[in-house]
Amino acid sequence: MRKIIHIDMDCFFAAVEMRDNPAYRDVPIAIGGSRSERGVISTCNYPARAFGVRSAMPTGQALKLCPQLVLIAGQMEKYKAASTEIQAIFHRYTALVEPLSLDEAYLDVSDCSMFSGSATLIAEDIRRTIYAETGLTASAGVAPNKFLAKIASDENKPNGLFVLPPQKVAAFVEKLPLRKIPGVGQKTSEKLAKLGLHLCRDIQHADLQLLIREFGSYAEVLIERSQGIDNRPVETERERKSIAVEHTFSTDLKLLSQGQQWLQELYTKLHHRVQRCQATDQIQKIGIKLKFQDFHQTTIERQHHELNFPMLEQLLDQAWQRGEGKAVRLVGIHVGLKNPQQQAQLGFSWD
Structure with a gap:
Protein backbone atom coordinates (compact mmCIF):
# COMPACT_ATOMS: atom_id res chain seq x y z
CA MET A 1 0.00 0.00 0.00
CA ARG A 2 1.58 3.23 -1.14
CA LYS A 3 1.42 6.59 0.57
CA ILE A 4 1.23 9.23 -2.17
CA ILE A 5 1.13 13.01 -1.74
CA HIS A 6 0.14 15.32 -4.57
CA ILE A 7 1.29 18.90 -4.05
CA ASP A 8 -0.34 21.61 -6.17
CA MET A 9 0.78 25.20 -5.77
CA ASP A 10 -2.07 27.72 -5.59
CA CYS A 11 -2.33 29.87 -8.78
CA PHE A 12 1.45 29.58 -8.95
CA PHE A 13 2.55 32.23 -11.49
CA ALA A 14 0.04 34.74 -10.12
CA ALA A 15 1.01 33.88 -6.53
CA VAL A 16 4.66 34.66 -7.24
CA GLU A 17 3.65 38.04 -8.66
CA MET A 18 1.43 38.80 -5.64
CA ARG A 19 4.24 37.82 -3.29
CA ASP A 20 6.67 40.14 -5.02
CA ASN A 21 4.24 43.04 -5.51
CA PRO A 22 1.73 43.59 -2.65
CA ALA A 23 -0.33 45.91 -4.91
CA TYR A 24 -1.50 42.81 -6.81
CA ARG A 25 -2.79 40.90 -3.80
CA ASP A 26 -6.40 42.12 -3.73
CA VAL A 27 -7.03 42.86 -7.41
CA PRO A 28 -7.79 40.42 -10.25
CA ILE A 29 -4.57 39.62 -12.11
CA ALA A 30 -3.64 37.16 -14.83
CA ILE A 31 -0.48 36.03 -16.56
CA GLY A 32 -1.18 36.20 -20.27
CA GLY A 33 -1.10 38.09 -23.54
CA SER A 34 -1.39 41.86 -23.82
CA ARG A 35 -4.67 43.68 -24.45
CA SER A 36 -3.64 44.44 -28.03
CA GLU A 37 -2.53 40.95 -29.05
CA ARG A 38 -4.13 37.53 -29.24
CA GLY A 39 -2.92 35.55 -26.25
CA VAL A 40 -3.85 32.90 -23.73
CA ILE A 41 -4.18 33.14 -19.95
CA SER A 42 -1.55 30.97 -18.27
CA THR A 43 -2.99 31.36 -14.79
CA CYS A 44 -4.87 33.89 -12.70
CA ASN A 45 -5.47 34.64 -9.04
CA TYR A 46 -8.65 33.88 -7.12
CA PRO A 47 -10.15 37.42 -7.41
CA ALA A 48 -9.96 36.96 -11.19
CA ARG A 49 -11.50 33.49 -10.97
CA ALA A 50 -14.49 35.03 -9.21
CA PHE A 51 -15.29 36.70 -12.56
CA GLY A 52 -15.04 33.40 -14.44
CA VAL A 53 -11.48 33.87 -15.72
CA ARG A 54 -9.67 30.55 -16.08
CA SER A 55 -6.36 29.10 -17.23
CA ALA A 56 -6.09 28.40 -20.98
CA MET A 57 -8.79 31.00 -21.70
CA PRO A 58 -8.18 33.40 -24.62
CA THR A 59 -7.09 36.76 -23.23
CA GLY A 60 -9.82 38.60 -25.13
CA GLN A 61 -12.51 36.47 -23.50
CA ALA A 62 -10.97 37.00 -20.05
CA LEU A 63 -11.07 40.79 -20.54
CA LYS A 64 -14.74 40.65 -21.49
CA LEU A 65 -15.51 38.79 -18.26
CA CYS A 66 -13.30 41.08 -16.17
CA PRO A 67 -12.51 44.44 -17.85
CA GLN A 68 -10.44 45.55 -14.85
CA LEU A 69 -8.21 42.47 -15.12
CA VAL A 70 -4.52 43.36 -14.68
CA LEU A 71 -2.49 41.52 -17.31
CA ILE A 72 1.12 40.64 -16.52
CA ALA A 73 3.45 39.40 -19.23
CA GLY A 74 5.10 37.03 -16.78
CA GLN A 75 8.71 36.24 -15.96
CA MET A 76 9.37 32.55 -16.54
CA GLU A 77 12.84 32.64 -15.02
CA LYS A 78 11.36 33.93 -11.77
CA TYR A 79 8.75 31.18 -11.71
CA LYS A 80 11.37 28.59 -12.56
CA ALA A 81 13.54 29.78 -9.66
CA ALA A 82 10.62 29.47 -7.23
CA SER A 83 9.85 26.00 -8.59
CA THR A 84 13.46 24.93 -8.06
CA GLU A 85 13.23 25.99 -4.40
CA ILE A 86 10.03 24.00 -3.96
CA GLN A 87 11.42 20.90 -5.66
CA ALA A 88 14.42 21.04 -3.32
CA ILE A 89 12.04 21.02 -0.35
CA PHE A 90 10.29 17.90 -1.71
CA HIS A 91 13.58 16.01 -1.85
CA ARG A 92 14.16 16.56 1.87
CA TYR A 93 11.35 14.11 2.48
CA THR A 94 11.76 11.50 -0.28
CA ALA A 95 13.80 10.74 -3.38
CA LEU A 96 10.62 9.56 -5.13
CA VAL A 97 9.43 12.86 -6.60
CA GLU A 98 7.63 13.09 -9.96
CA PRO A 99 7.27 16.69 -11.15
CA LEU A 100 4.27 17.22 -13.44
CA SER A 101 5.01 20.85 -14.21
CA LEU A 102 6.57 23.84 -12.45
CA ASP A 103 3.78 23.95 -9.89
CA GLU A 104 2.81 20.38 -9.03
CA ALA A 105 4.35 17.02 -8.24
CA TYR A 106 3.69 13.56 -6.84
CA LEU A 107 5.70 12.33 -3.85
CA ASP A 108 5.84 8.71 -2.72
CA VAL A 109 6.49 8.83 1.03
CA SER A 110 5.75 5.15 1.70
CA ASP A 111 9.24 4.61 3.11
CA CYS A 112 9.70 8.02 4.73
CA SER A 113 10.41 7.63 8.45
CA MET A 114 9.75 11.28 9.35
CA PHE A 115 6.81 11.93 11.70
CA SER A 116 6.67 8.19 12.40
CA GLY A 117 5.75 7.58 8.78
CA SER A 118 2.55 9.63 8.90
CA ALA A 119 1.84 10.85 5.34
CA THR A 120 -0.61 13.38 6.76
CA LEU A 121 1.98 14.99 9.02
CA ILE A 122 4.57 14.88 6.24
CA ALA A 123 2.19 16.71 3.89
CA GLU A 124 1.41 19.31 6.56
CA ASP A 125 5.11 19.88 7.14
CA ILE A 126 5.83 20.21 3.42
CA ARG A 127 3.14 22.87 3.06
CA ARG A 128 4.38 24.70 6.15
CA THR A 129 7.99 24.62 4.93
CA ILE A 130 7.07 25.86 1.44
CA TYR A 131 5.26 28.86 2.92
CA ALA A 132 8.01 29.62 5.44
CA GLU A 133 10.78 29.54 2.83
CA THR A 134 9.06 30.89 -0.30
CA GLY A 135 6.02 32.83 0.93
CA LEU A 136 3.79 30.73 -1.35
CA THR A 137 0.88 28.49 -0.41
CA ALA A 138 0.31 24.93 -1.59
CA SER A 139 -2.58 22.51 -1.46
CA ALA A 140 -1.99 18.82 -0.84
CA GLY A 141 -3.80 15.54 -1.27
CA VAL A 142 -2.82 12.34 0.54
CA ALA A 143 -4.07 8.99 -0.75
CA PRO A 144 -3.01 5.41 -1.58
CA ASN A 145 -2.37 6.21 -5.27
CA LYS A 146 -1.64 9.01 -7.74
CA PHE A 147 -5.16 9.30 -9.16
CA LEU A 148 -6.79 9.75 -5.76
CA ALA A 149 -4.01 12.01 -4.42
CA LYS A 150 -4.45 14.41 -7.34
CA ILE A 151 -8.20 14.59 -6.81
CA ALA A 152 -7.70 15.02 -3.06
CA SER A 153 -5.38 18.01 -3.53
CA ASP A 154 -8.24 19.87 -5.21
CA GLU A 155 -10.74 19.21 -2.42
CA ASN A 156 -9.66 21.99 -0.04
CA LYS A 157 -8.08 24.54 -2.38
CA PRO A 158 -6.57 27.02 -1.86
CA ASN A 159 -4.02 26.43 0.89
CA GLY A 160 -5.65 23.24 2.12
CA LEU A 161 -5.04 19.57 2.85
CA PHE A 162 -7.30 16.59 2.20
CA VAL A 163 -6.47 13.08 3.38
CA LEU A 164 -8.10 9.98 1.90
CA PRO A 165 -7.10 6.91 3.93
CA PRO A 166 -7.49 3.43 2.36
CA GLN A 167 -10.53 2.54 4.44
CA LYS A 168 -12.47 5.51 3.07
CA VAL A 169 -11.59 5.09 -0.61
CA ALA A 170 -14.62 2.98 -1.57
CA ALA A 171 -17.15 5.41 -0.09
CA PHE A 172 -15.34 8.43 -1.53
CA VAL A 173 -15.02 7.06 -5.05
CA GLU A 174 -18.61 5.83 -5.17
CA LYS A 175 -19.88 9.42 -5.06
CA LEU A 176 -17.11 10.91 -7.21
CA PRO A 177 -18.34 12.66 -10.39
CA LEU A 178 -16.91 11.03 -13.51
CA ARG A 179 -15.83 14.43 -14.83
CA LYS A 180 -13.10 14.45 -12.18
CA ILE A 181 -11.35 11.47 -13.74
CA PRO A 182 -8.35 12.66 -15.79
CA GLY A 183 -9.21 12.35 -19.46
CA VAL A 184 -12.92 12.95 -18.99
CA GLY A 185 -13.39 16.32 -20.63
CA GLN A 186 -16.57 18.17 -21.47
CA LYS A 187 -17.52 16.08 -24.50
CA THR A 188 -16.76 12.76 -22.82
CA SER A 189 -18.71 13.91 -19.77
CA GLU A 190 -21.69 14.75 -22.00
CA LYS A 191 -21.46 11.36 -23.69
CA LEU A 192 -21.38 9.60 -20.32
CA ALA A 193 -24.37 11.63 -19.13
CA LYS A 194 -26.39 10.61 -22.20
CA LEU A 195 -25.78 7.00 -21.18
CA GLY A 196 -26.97 7.77 -17.66
CA LEU A 197 -23.46 7.62 -16.23
CA HIS A 198 -22.68 10.48 -13.86
CA LEU A 199 -20.83 9.07 -10.84
CA CYS A 200 -18.17 6.41 -10.41
CA ARG A 201 -20.72 4.06 -8.91
CA ASP A 202 -22.63 4.22 -12.21
CA ILE A 203 -19.59 2.84 -14.03
CA GLN A 204 -19.26 0.12 -11.40
CA HIS A 205 -22.71 -1.16 -12.34
CA ALA A 206 -22.60 -0.42 -16.07
CA ASP A 207 -22.61 -3.03 -18.82
CA LEU A 208 -19.03 -3.89 -19.77
CA GLN A 209 -19.76 -4.33 -23.47
CA LEU A 210 -21.51 -0.97 -23.57
CA LEU A 211 -18.45 0.74 -22.10
CA ILE A 212 -16.09 -0.96 -24.54
CA ARG A 213 -18.32 -0.15 -27.51
CA GLU A 214 -18.67 3.51 -26.56
CA PHE A 215 -15.19 4.27 -25.19
CA GLY A 216 -12.85 1.67 -26.66
CA SER A 217 -9.56 1.23 -24.81
CA TYR A 218 -10.42 4.12 -22.48
CA ALA A 219 -13.13 1.92 -20.93
CA GLU A 220 -10.42 0.13 -18.95
CA VAL A 221 -9.31 3.41 -17.39
CA LEU A 222 -12.90 4.34 -16.53
CA ILE A 223 -13.49 0.98 -14.87
CA GLU A 224 -10.28 1.08 -12.81
CA ARG A 225 -10.56 4.70 -11.74
CA SER A 226 -14.22 4.28 -10.80
CA GLN A 227 -13.03 1.68 -8.28
CA GLY A 228 -10.20 3.88 -7.04
CA ILE A 229 -7.56 1.71 -8.73
CA ASP A 230 -4.35 3.24 -10.06
CA ASN A 231 -1.19 1.12 -10.04
CA ARG A 232 1.10 3.68 -11.68
CA PRO A 233 4.30 4.25 -9.66
CA VAL A 234 5.82 7.65 -8.99
CA GLU A 235 8.37 8.09 -11.79
CA THR A 236 11.42 10.11 -10.84
CA GLU A 237 12.85 10.33 -14.35
CA ARG A 238 10.62 10.92 -17.34
CA GLU A 239 11.92 12.17 -20.65
CA ARG A 240 9.09 14.12 -22.24
CA LYS A 241 9.24 13.70 -26.01
Whole structure:
Protein backbone atom coordinates (compact mmCIF):
# COMPACT_ATOMS: atom_id res chain seq x y z
CA MET A 1 0.00 0.00 0.00
CA ARG A 2 1.58 3.23 -1.14
CA LYS A 3 1.42 6.59 0.57
CA ILE A 4 1.23 9.23 -2.17
CA ILE A 5 1.13 13.01 -1.74
CA HIS A 6 0.14 15.32 -4.57
CA ILE A 7 1.29 18.90 -4.05
CA ASP A 8 -0.34 21.61 -6.17
CA MET A 9 0.78 25.20 -5.77
CA ASP A 10 -2.07 27.72 -5.59
CA CYS A 11 -2.33 29.87 -8.78
CA PHE A 12 1.45 29.58 -8.95
CA PHE A 13 2.55 32.23 -11.49
CA ALA A 14 0.04 34.74 -10.12
CA ALA A 15 1.01 33.88 -6.53
CA VAL A 16 4.66 34.66 -7.24
CA GLU A 17 3.65 38.04 -8.66
CA MET A 18 1.43 38.80 -5.64
CA ARG A 19 4.24 37.82 -3.29
CA ASP A 20 6.67 40.14 -5.02
CA ASN A 21 4.24 43.04 -5.51
CA PRO A 22 1.73 43.59 -2.65
CA ALA A 23 -0.33 45.91 -4.91
CA TYR A 24 -1.50 42.81 -6.81
CA ARG A 25 -2.79 40.90 -3.80
CA ASP A 26 -6.40 42.12 -3.73
CA VAL A 27 -7.03 42.86 -7.41
CA PRO A 28 -7.79 40.42 -10.25
CA ILE A 29 -4.57 39.62 -12.11
CA ALA A 30 -3.64 37.16 -14.83
CA ILE A 31 -0.48 36.03 -16.56
CA GLY A 32 -1.18 36.20 -20.27
CA GLY A 33 -1.10 38.09 -23.54
CA SER A 34 -1.39 41.86 -23.82
CA ARG A 35 -4.67 43.68 -24.45
CA SER A 36 -3.64 44.44 -28.03
CA GLU A 37 -2.53 40.95 -29.05
CA ARG A 38 -4.13 37.53 -29.24
CA GLY A 39 -2.92 35.55 -26.25
CA VAL A 40 -3.85 32.90 -23.73
CA ILE A 41 -4.18 33.14 -19.95
CA SER A 42 -1.55 30.97 -18.27
CA THR A 43 -2.99 31.36 -14.79
CA CYS A 44 -4.87 33.89 -12.70
CA ASN A 45 -5.47 34.64 -9.04
CA TYR A 46 -8.65 33.88 -7.12
CA PRO A 47 -10.15 37.42 -7.41
CA ALA A 48 -9.96 36.96 -11.19
CA ARG A 49 -11.50 33.49 -10.97
CA ALA A 50 -14.49 35.03 -9.21
CA PHE A 51 -15.29 36.70 -12.56
CA GLY A 52 -15.04 33.40 -14.44
CA VAL A 53 -11.48 33.87 -15.72
CA ARG A 54 -9.67 30.55 -16.08
CA SER A 55 -6.36 29.10 -17.23
CA ALA A 56 -6.09 28.40 -20.98
CA MET A 57 -8.79 31.00 -21.70
CA PRO A 58 -8.18 33.40 -24.62
CA THR A 59 -7.09 36.76 -23.23
CA GLY A 60 -9.82 38.60 -25.13
CA GLN A 61 -12.51 36.47 -23.50
CA ALA A 62 -10.97 37.00 -20.05
CA LEU A 63 -11.07 40.79 -20.54
CA LYS A 64 -14.74 40.65 -21.49
CA LEU A 65 -15.51 38.79 -18.26
CA CYS A 66 -13.30 41.08 -16.17
CA PRO A 67 -12.51 44.44 -17.85
CA GLN A 68 -10.44 45.55 -14.85
CA LEU A 69 -8.21 42.47 -15.12
CA VAL A 70 -4.52 43.36 -14.68
CA LEU A 71 -2.49 41.52 -17.31
CA ILE A 72 1.12 40.64 -16.52
CA ALA A 73 3.45 39.40 -19.23
CA GLY A 74 5.10 37.03 -16.78
CA GLN A 75 8.71 36.24 -15.96
CA MET A 76 9.37 32.55 -16.54
CA GLU A 77 12.84 32.64 -15.02
CA LYS A 78 11.36 33.93 -11.77
CA TYR A 79 8.75 31.18 -11.71
CA LYS A 80 11.37 28.59 -12.56
CA ALA A 81 13.54 29.78 -9.66
CA ALA A 82 10.62 29.47 -7.23
CA SER A 83 9.85 26.00 -8.59
CA THR A 84 13.46 24.93 -8.06
CA GLU A 85 13.23 25.99 -4.40
CA ILE A 86 10.03 24.00 -3.96
CA GLN A 87 11.42 20.90 -5.66
CA ALA A 88 14.42 21.04 -3.32
CA ILE A 89 12.04 21.02 -0.35
CA PHE A 90 10.29 17.90 -1.71
CA HIS A 91 13.58 16.01 -1.85
CA ARG A 92 14.16 16.56 1.87
CA TYR A 93 11.35 14.11 2.48
CA THR A 94 11.76 11.50 -0.28
CA ALA A 95 13.80 10.74 -3.38
CA LEU A 96 10.62 9.56 -5.13
CA VAL A 97 9.43 12.86 -6.60
CA GLU A 98 7.63 13.09 -9.96
CA PRO A 99 7.27 16.69 -11.15
CA LEU A 100 4.27 17.22 -13.44
CA SER A 101 5.01 20.85 -14.21
CA LEU A 102 6.57 23.84 -12.45
CA ASP A 103 3.78 23.95 -9.89
CA GLU A 104 2.81 20.38 -9.03
CA ALA A 105 4.35 17.02 -8.24
CA TYR A 106 3.69 13.56 -6.84
CA LEU A 107 5.70 12.33 -3.85
CA ASP A 108 5.84 8.71 -2.72
CA VAL A 109 6.49 8.83 1.03
CA SER A 110 5.75 5.15 1.70
CA ASP A 111 9.24 4.61 3.11
CA CYS A 112 9.70 8.02 4.73
CA SER A 113 10.41 7.63 8.45
CA MET A 114 9.75 11.28 9.35
CA PHE A 115 6.81 11.93 11.70
CA SER A 116 6.67 8.19 12.40
CA GLY A 117 5.75 7.58 8.78
CA SER A 118 2.55 9.63 8.90
CA ALA A 119 1.84 10.85 5.34
CA THR A 120 -0.61 13.38 6.76
CA LEU A 121 1.98 14.99 9.02
CA ILE A 122 4.57 14.88 6.24
CA ALA A 123 2.19 16.71 3.89
CA GLU A 124 1.41 19.31 6.56
CA ASP A 125 5.11 19.88 7.14
CA ILE A 126 5.83 20.21 3.42
CA ARG A 127 3.14 22.87 3.06
CA ARG A 128 4.38 24.70 6.15
CA THR A 129 7.99 24.62 4.93
CA ILE A 130 7.07 25.86 1.44
CA TYR A 131 5.26 28.86 2.92
CA ALA A 132 8.01 29.62 5.44
CA GLU A 133 10.78 29.54 2.83
CA THR A 134 9.06 30.89 -0.30
CA GLY A 135 6.02 32.83 0.93
CA LEU A 136 3.79 30.73 -1.35
CA THR A 137 0.88 28.49 -0.41
CA ALA A 138 0.31 24.93 -1.59
CA SER A 139 -2.58 22.51 -1.46
CA ALA A 140 -1.99 18.82 -0.84
CA GLY A 141 -3.80 15.54 -1.27
CA VAL A 142 -2.82 12.34 0.54
CA ALA A 143 -4.07 8.99 -0.75
CA PRO A 144 -3.01 5.41 -1.58
CA ASN A 145 -2.37 6.21 -5.27
CA LYS A 146 -1.64 9.01 -7.74
CA PHE A 147 -5.16 9.30 -9.16
CA LEU A 148 -6.79 9.75 -5.76
CA ALA A 149 -4.01 12.01 -4.42
CA LYS A 150 -4.45 14.41 -7.34
CA ILE A 151 -8.20 14.59 -6.81
CA ALA A 152 -7.70 15.02 -3.06
CA SER A 153 -5.38 18.01 -3.53
CA ASP A 154 -8.24 19.87 -5.21
CA GLU A 155 -10.74 19.21 -2.42
CA ASN A 156 -9.66 21.99 -0.04
CA LYS A 157 -8.08 24.54 -2.38
CA PRO A 158 -6.57 27.02 -1.86
CA ASN A 159 -4.02 26.43 0.89
CA GLY A 160 -5.65 23.24 2.12
CA LEU A 161 -5.04 19.57 2.85
CA PHE A 162 -7.30 16.59 2.20
CA VAL A 163 -6.47 13.08 3.38
CA LEU A 164 -8.10 9.98 1.90
CA PRO A 165 -7.10 6.91 3.93
CA PRO A 166 -7.49 3.43 2.36
CA GLN A 167 -10.53 2.54 4.44
CA LYS A 168 -12.47 5.51 3.07
CA VAL A 169 -11.59 5.09 -0.61
CA ALA A 170 -14.62 2.98 -1.57
CA ALA A 171 -17.15 5.41 -0.09
CA PHE A 172 -15.34 8.43 -1.53
CA VAL A 173 -15.02 7.06 -5.05
CA GLU A 174 -18.61 5.83 -5.17
CA LYS A 175 -19.88 9.42 -5.06
CA LEU A 176 -17.11 10.91 -7.21
CA PRO A 177 -18.34 12.66 -10.39
CA LEU A 178 -16.91 11.03 -13.51
CA ARG A 179 -15.83 14.43 -14.83
CA LYS A 180 -13.10 14.45 -12.18
CA ILE A 181 -11.35 11.47 -13.74
CA PRO A 182 -8.35 12.66 -15.79
CA GLY A 183 -9.21 12.35 -19.46
CA VAL A 184 -12.92 12.95 -18.99
CA GLY A 185 -13.39 16.32 -20.63
CA GLN A 186 -16.57 18.17 -21.47
CA LYS A 187 -17.52 16.08 -24.50
CA THR A 188 -16.76 12.76 -22.82
CA SER A 189 -18.71 13.91 -19.77
CA GLU A 190 -21.69 14.75 -22.00
CA LYS A 191 -21.46 11.36 -23.69
CA LEU A 192 -21.38 9.60 -20.32
CA ALA A 193 -24.37 11.63 -19.13
CA LYS A 194 -26.39 10.61 -22.20
CA LEU A 195 -25.78 7.00 -21.18
CA GLY A 196 -26.97 7.77 -17.66
CA LEU A 197 -23.46 7.62 -16.23
CA HIS A 198 -22.68 10.48 -13.86
CA LEU A 199 -20.83 9.07 -10.84
CA CYS A 200 -18.17 6.41 -10.41
CA ARG A 201 -20.72 4.06 -8.91
CA ASP A 202 -22.63 4.22 -12.21
CA ILE A 203 -19.59 2.84 -14.03
CA GLN A 204 -19.26 0.12 -11.40
CA HIS A 205 -22.71 -1.16 -12.34
CA ALA A 206 -22.60 -0.42 -16.07
CA ASP A 207 -22.61 -3.03 -18.82
CA LEU A 208 -19.03 -3.89 -19.77
CA GLN A 209 -19.76 -4.33 -23.47
CA LEU A 210 -21.51 -0.97 -23.57
CA LEU A 211 -18.45 0.74 -22.10
CA ILE A 212 -16.09 -0.96 -24.54
CA ARG A 213 -18.32 -0.15 -27.51
CA GLU A 214 -18.67 3.51 -26.56
CA PHE A 215 -15.19 4.27 -25.19
CA GLY A 216 -12.85 1.67 -26.66
CA SER A 217 -9.56 1.23 -24.81
CA TYR A 218 -10.42 4.12 -22.48
CA ALA A 219 -13.13 1.92 -20.93
CA GLU A 220 -10.42 0.13 -18.95
CA VAL A 221 -9.31 3.41 -17.39
CA LEU A 222 -12.90 4.34 -16.53
CA ILE A 223 -13.49 0.98 -14.87
CA GLU A 224 -10.28 1.08 -12.81
CA ARG A 225 -10.56 4.70 -11.74
CA SER A 226 -14.22 4.28 -10.80
CA GLN A 227 -13.03 1.68 -8.28
CA GLY A 228 -10.20 3.88 -7.04
CA ILE A 229 -7.56 1.71 -8.73
CA ASP A 230 -4.35 3.24 -10.06
CA ASN A 231 -1.19 1.12 -10.04
CA ARG A 232 1.10 3.68 -11.68
CA PRO A 233 4.30 4.25 -9.66
CA VAL A 234 5.82 7.65 -8.99
CA GLU A 235 8.37 8.09 -11.79
CA THR A 236 11.42 10.11 -10.84
CA GLU A 237 12.85 10.33 -14.35
CA ARG A 238 10.62 10.92 -17.34
CA GLU A 239 11.92 12.17 -20.65
CA ARG A 240 9.09 14.12 -22.24
CA LYS A 241 9.24 13.70 -26.01
CA SER A 242 6.06 15.48 -27.00
CA ILE A 243 3.06 17.41 -25.74
CA ALA A 244 -0.31 16.79 -27.34
CA VAL A 245 -4.01 17.52 -27.08
CA GLU A 246 -6.78 15.80 -28.98
CA HIS A 247 -10.55 15.46 -29.01
CA THR A 248 -12.86 12.62 -30.05
CA PHE A 249 -16.25 13.85 -31.25
CA SER A 250 -19.57 12.34 -30.25
CA THR A 251 -20.72 13.08 -33.83
CA ASP A 252 -18.21 12.78 -36.66
CA LEU A 253 -17.21 15.99 -38.43
CA LYS A 254 -18.06 16.13 -42.13
CA LEU A 255 -16.80 19.60 -43.04
CA LEU A 256 -13.30 21.07 -42.93
CA SER A 257 -14.79 24.27 -41.51
CA GLN A 258 -15.93 22.29 -38.45
CA GLY A 259 -12.40 21.02 -37.94
CA GLN A 260 -11.04 24.55 -38.25
CA GLN A 261 -13.36 25.72 -35.48
CA TRP A 262 -12.13 22.96 -33.17
CA LEU A 263 -8.52 23.66 -34.10
CA GLN A 264 -8.61 27.03 -32.33
CA GLU A 265 -9.79 25.43 -29.06
CA LEU A 266 -7.16 22.70 -29.28
CA TYR A 267 -4.47 25.28 -30.05
CA THR A 268 -5.40 27.26 -26.95
CA LYS A 269 -5.12 24.15 -24.77
CA LEU A 270 -1.82 23.07 -26.32
CA HIS A 271 -0.35 26.55 -25.88
CA HIS A 272 -1.25 26.42 -22.17
CA ARG A 273 0.28 22.97 -21.69
CA VAL A 274 3.51 23.94 -23.43
CA GLN A 275 3.83 26.95 -21.12
CA ARG A 276 3.08 24.91 -17.98
CA CYS A 277 5.72 22.37 -18.97
CA GLN A 278 8.17 25.20 -19.71
CA ALA A 279 8.75 23.71 -23.14
CA THR A 280 8.44 26.82 -25.33
CA ASP A 281 12.15 26.74 -26.21
CA GLN A 282 12.22 22.96 -26.73
CA ILE A 283 9.84 22.70 -29.69
CA GLN A 284 11.38 21.18 -32.81
CA LYS A 285 8.29 20.18 -34.78
CA ILE A 286 4.52 20.60 -34.81
CA GLY A 287 1.95 18.23 -36.18
CA ILE A 288 -1.68 17.28 -36.59
CA LYS A 289 -3.48 13.93 -36.38
CA LEU A 290 -6.86 12.97 -37.79
CA LYS A 291 -8.76 9.76 -37.18
CA PHE A 292 -11.47 9.07 -39.73
CA GLN A 293 -14.85 7.40 -39.34
CA ASP A 294 -13.38 4.05 -40.43
CA PHE A 295 -10.74 4.37 -37.64
CA HIS A 296 -7.88 4.85 -40.10
CA GLN A 297 -5.72 7.78 -39.08
CA THR A 298 -3.16 10.09 -40.62
CA THR A 299 -0.47 12.33 -39.12
CA ILE A 300 1.39 15.22 -40.73
CA GLU A 301 4.37 16.94 -39.09
CA ARG A 302 6.59 19.86 -40.02
CA GLN A 303 9.90 21.00 -38.56
CA HIS A 304 9.21 24.23 -36.67
CA HIS A 305 10.57 25.77 -33.48
CA GLU A 306 7.44 27.42 -32.15
CA LEU A 307 3.69 26.96 -32.04
CA ASN A 308 2.29 28.40 -35.24
CA PHE A 309 -1.48 28.50 -35.77
CA PRO A 310 -1.43 29.31 -39.55
CA MET A 311 0.90 26.34 -40.14
CA LEU A 312 -1.43 24.05 -38.19
CA GLU A 313 -4.33 25.29 -40.32
CA GLN A 314 -2.36 24.29 -43.43
CA LEU A 315 -1.57 20.86 -41.97
CA LEU A 316 -5.23 20.36 -41.08
CA ASP A 317 -6.24 21.11 -44.66
CA GLN A 318 -3.68 18.64 -46.05
CA ALA A 319 -4.65 15.92 -43.59
CA TRP A 320 -8.35 16.45 -44.29
CA GLN A 321 -7.78 15.93 -48.01
CA ARG A 322 -6.21 12.54 -47.27
CA GLY A 323 -9.58 11.37 -46.01
CA GLU A 324 -11.07 11.71 -49.50
CA GLY A 325 -14.44 12.75 -48.15
CA LYS A 326 -14.54 10.50 -45.07
CA ALA A 327 -15.92 12.06 -41.87
CA VAL A 328 -13.51 12.74 -39.02
CA ARG A 329 -13.97 11.35 -35.51
CA LEU A 330 -10.82 12.75 -33.85
CA VAL A 331 -8.59 15.80 -34.27
CA GLY A 332 -5.30 16.13 -32.39
CA ILE A 333 -2.36 18.51 -32.47
CA HIS A 334 1.07 18.12 -30.92
CA VAL A 335 4.60 19.43 -30.62
CA GLY A 336 7.72 17.29 -30.71
CA LEU A 337 10.48 18.28 -28.30
CA LYS A 338 14.25 18.25 -28.49
CA ASN A 339 15.88 15.52 -26.43
CA PRO A 340 18.33 16.44 -23.63
CA GLN A 341 21.34 15.61 -25.81
CA GLN A 342 20.16 18.08 -28.44
CA GLN A 343 19.54 20.66 -25.73
CA ALA A 344 23.10 20.30 -24.46
CA GLN A 345 24.54 20.57 -27.94
CA LEU A 346 22.56 23.72 -28.64
CA GLY A 347 23.58 25.30 -25.33
CA PHE A 348 20.23 25.30 -23.59
CA SER A 349 20.27 25.32 -19.81
CA TRP A 350 18.34 22.72 -17.81
CA ASP A 351 19.12 24.30 -14.44
